[in-house]
Amino acid sequence: MNAMRTDDGVTLAVSTVIFALGERGLRIPLVRRIREPFDGRWALPGGPILVEEGLESAARRNLLATTGVRSTYLEQLYCFGDPDRSPNERVISIVYWALVRSDEAALAAENENVRWFPADDLPELAFDHNVIVAYALSRLRTKMEYSQIAHAFLGPTFTLAELREVYEAVLSRPLDPANFRRQVEKSLIDTGERLTGARHRPPRLYRYDASPATKDEASHVVS
Amino acid sequence: MNAMRTDDGVTLAVSTVIFALGERGLRIPLVRRIREPFDGRWALPGGPILVEEGLESAARRNLLATTGVRSTYLEQLYCFGDPDRSPNERVISIVYWALVRSDEAALAAENENVRWFPADDLPELAFDHNVIVAYALSRLRTKMEYSQIAHAFLGPTFTLAELREVYEAVLSRPLDPANFRRQVEKSLIDTGERLTGARHRPPRLYRYDASPATKDEASHVVS
Numbered sequence: 001m002n003a004m005r006t007d008d009g010v011t012l013a014v015s016t017v018i019f020a021l022g023e024r025g026l027r028i029p030l031v032r033r034i035r036e037p038f039d040g041r042w043a044l045p046g047g048p049i050l051v052e053e054g055l056e057s058a059a060r061r062n063l064l065a066t067t068g069v070r071s072t073y074l075e076q077l078y079c080f081g082d083p084d085r086s087p088n089e090r091v092i093s094i095v096y097w098a099l100v101r102s103d104e105a106a107l108a109a110e111n112e113n114v115r116w117f118p119a120d121d122l123p124e125l126a127f128d129h130n131v132i133v134a135y136a137l138s139r140l141r142t143k144m145e146y147s148q149i150a151h152a153f154l155g156p157t158f159t160l161a162e163l164r165e166v167y168e169a170v171l172s173r174p175l176d177p178a179n180f181r182r183q184v185e186k187s188l189i190d191t192g193e194r195l196t197g198a199r200h201r202p203p204r205l206y207r208y209d210a211s212p213a214t215k216d217e218a219s220h221v222v223s
Numbered sequence: 224m225n226a227m228r229t230d231d232g233v234t235l236a237v238s239t240v241i242f243a244l245g246e247r248g249l250r251i252p253l254v255r256r257i258r259e260p261f262d263g264r265w266a267l268p269g270g271p272i273l274v275e276e277g278l279e280s281a282a283r284r285n286l287l288a289t290t291g292v293r294s295t296y297l298e299q300l301y302c303f304g305d306p307d308r309s310p311n312e313r314v315i316s317i318v319y320w321a322l323v324r325s326d327e328a329a330l331a332a333e334n335e336n337v338r339w340f341p342a343d344d345l346p347e348l349a350f351d352h353n354v355i356v357a358y359a360l361s362r363l364r365t366k367m368e369y370s371q372i373a374h375a376f377l378g379p380t381f382t383l384a385e386l387r388e389v390y391e392a393v394l395s396r397p398l399d400p401a402n403f404r405r406q407v408e409k410s411l412i413d414t415g416e417r418l419t420g421a422r423h424r425p426p427r428l429y430r431y432d433a434s435p436a437t438k439d440e441a442s443h444v445v446s
Contacts, residue, residue, distance in 0.1 A: 010274060012235065012315065051233060051313060055304040079302040079317050081278040090274060092235065094302050146369055 010090040014059040015046030017077065017097040017136040018069055019119060020105035021153045025169045026119040028133065029067045037087045038126030059096040067114050071098040077136055085128045097136045099152035120172055144170055148208045157191055157205040233313040237282040238269030240300065240320040240359040241292055242342060243328035244376045248392045249342040251356065252290045260310045261349030282319040290337050294321040300359055308351045320359045322375035343395055367393055371431045380414055380428040
């Protein structure tokens with residue numbers, strides 16, 4: 001169960017960027033470093049890859065061990081390997097990212113060394129982790145424009161207002177409700193049900209259209 | 224200048240998937256292995272990462288050394304690291320991909336140990352390289368539908384027929400010329416020039432619209 005570290009002092013590691021949607025927008029969990037380099041700074045949760053372990057398993061294991069977040073779905077983001085990204089040794093980090101629903105995020109308690117931060121207002125992090133988070137945010141925003149990734153923040157059914165709030169949180173700006181409705185409606189299916197509650201006109205509940213034509217990657221140029 | 228290899232026998236490597244557009248469709252260069260494992264099998268060009276070298280530089284250096292292909296642009300595809308992808312040791316491969324124009328590809332001579340193969344009709348390759356090529360092909364096809372990546376196969380100006388040929392080669396199927404024109408025209412700029420030659424009605428030359436609104440990632444859902 002040795003971690004991967006070469007004779008030359010090169011270390012292989014995994015890190016994860018976890019996005020959750022809180023009441024005050026998009027948030028990510030960070031872990032306080034308790035040793036050099038960057039002792040005391042906040043960093044992405046992560047750790048070593050064990051020799052007998054797959055990369056995604058390593059990411060999931062380290063995420064759970066450091067933050068208590070259990071994410072069923074992780075996607076590989078990028079492998080960061082600039083020779084000078086760590087001061088005294090070379091560290092090559094394979095970074096995963098995921099979206100978790102706020103109820104999943106709520107299970108991960110904060111403590112002195114684990115805290116959730118607003119994704120667009122982070123302190124100066126250890127290593128190149130600010131760059132990594134910025135890259136993950138950009139990937140999330142791009143992907144939300146051509147796929148159904150917003151789904152990951154929502155339950156199986158949702159109102160148009162709930163879906164718009166996800167987009168507004170990820171993009172950090174308000175969207176016009178009528179324009180938004182027009183643009184997303186074709187990829188949604190009206191469940192015929194309405195949000196239960198005491199309201200006079202409860203809003204409709206939608207779900208994503210999972211048919212091949214609209215699923216995941218939309219087909220734009222080629223028909 | 225040692226390659227990265229841990230005490231445990233874990234090796235870090237880079238590989239590249241290079242796509243070129245030939246007269247008979249999409250082609251990729253492969254290198255014949257001359258040692259075990261998979262002695263004699265064809266494999267993706269690649270090799271070790273040197274300790275002082277960036278990942279992309281390592282990919283570019285190995286590509287040139289093994290195939291003679293000099294690609295100015297490489298993009299990271301994925302990091303493949305399943306524990307059992309190589310029979311006797313663990314190899315973690317950071318894979319890059321690129322498109323090259325046919326004139327760039329032509330500079331790389333074939334020999335007994337370097338050959339260009341049709342991308343959709345490969346022999347059984349070493350390691351998990353068939354899986355890697357399939358993944359790269361899928362990424363190329365997806366990306367072509369929402370970005371201007373087809374551009375990489377063409378010069379700065381091109382006819383609609385040339386652009387359609389790129390799409391047909393990548394997608395391995397014919398496209399209706401009128402539909403294709405309608406779908407791509409909005410992202411193209413008519414240069415006002417025409418293809419020179421002896422034809423009675425030489426076709427118009429286009430270039431991609433590089434304005435932010437249409438460049439690279441198109442904006443679909445959110446306005």
